[in-house]
Amino acid sequence: MTVMTTDLIMHGSAGTRVAAELRDAILAGTYPPGTRIRQEDVAGRHGASRVPAREALRLLESEGLVKVVANTGAWVTSLNLAECEEIYQIRERLEPLLLRLNVPLLTPEQVDGLDALAHEMERSDDVETFLHLDREFHLSCYTEATTTMLHDTVLRLWNRTQPYRRAYTTVFRSAGDRSAHHEHHLIVSALRRGDADEAERVLASHIRRTRLELARHPEIFDAPAAQPTRADAR
Amino acid sequence: MTVMTTDLIMHGSAGTRVAAELRDAILAGTYPPGTRIRQEDVAGRHGASRVPAREALRLLESEGLVKVVANTGAWVTSLNLAECEEIYQIRERLEPLLLRLNVPLLTPEQVDGLDALAHEMERSDDVETFLHLDREFHLSCYTEATTTMLHDTVLRLWNRTQPYRRAYTTVFRSAGDRSAHHEHHLIVSALRRGDADEAERVLASHIRRTRLELARHPEIFDAPAAQPTRADAR
DNA sequence: TGACGCTCGATTGGATCCATTGTGCGTCAT
């Protein structure tokens, strides 16, 4: 075995690549929270042995996407409402800072792009494209600052709540959309004027409002989704 | 080889244990920033093979304590002034939140303990005990809240700047001590009164002042400490 | 004499094999 086609120059170890692919799969919803992940499956699916597979699982665990129990196995992380709110509270403090650092660096063209994204979001009615555009909008606000650690931290927080944003959007799609769209345009406006304080304020209340709205629908977190202790992985 | 004395029940994989020991060593200053870390050394020193050693290095990398370059090696992370200030900016936003969540949960006895720590710090003149007490003081403020992710994030930030707090304290020990002690007592006072807003304010300005003071001494970061590309690990 | 290129050594990355552990099922006794 081990065909090793080498069809692509591999930059970085295989564990990193496997982790990236697995991360994408989890974020895409292929593995919902609570899903058991077996090392051998990961290895087989991504063309590697169990060593880099295990490496990838440990990596994703440190990002909070996976929970590894010693000598037992790995599961996609499940969050309860309290943990989800915690993440939103952290975001409420961190993202305004990150946005502030980006304000003086964003070009007018980039702000135009954000405006376009905000409008495109209003027109979208598909859940997946909405999720994608929302993520794209917010993360595009953060591309210019060179603060790597802050950026990474925020990215991890987004990733950890991704399944729950999907669940929420799927069920209560139209609920807070009006406010969200309004706030996005307020952010664009503040960015255009270079008003960092206003941008911070709007973003903070945007995240806060989302958190409160989420808290109003705890039923999303009810189903622990049948945790097979040692059984299948789908 | 592989004596496997099993003198202690091991909870969790060896990689986790090795990572913990290595982390302690880095925080203790045994491996200063820029030090090369070879897998085989780690394995030998901690009684394991290179597999868990590598696992430990990847773990510490995800915590930001170590930088792993593919097919090349691992080094203890070096920060420049900008990166250090970034961490302090993040802490300035996160720790007040974490403190606020703890305010209603801290018992009067715990606040007394904090007060004792603050006083003990004033009397200490040894760098290492000062560092230890300072860390102890701040982290003891955060023990009660059940917000695991926030707590972990803050802990990682502390760990990443540890070598630079040590360097700063070693060189400019007496500089900002007066202000720091004053602020610690203000925090204790706010905690005693259960005044979350005031506690937040004081802590934020405490961290901010520390950051500004650090920025006034960029010479700490000057020495990249001779990065041996493939040489010794001491 | 300096710059380029090549080879060799050292070190990391990965695959396979073996040990360990936890789970589930079957059996037996009550």
Next chain:
DNA sequence: ATGACGCACAATGGATCCAATCGAGCGTCA
């Protein structure tokens, strides 16, 4: 029939071995 005990299987953890890669030092040539 039900509970507890024990055995067998399956999945993880770790060690060793082999391959791949990078760096350094040396030699050659301009």
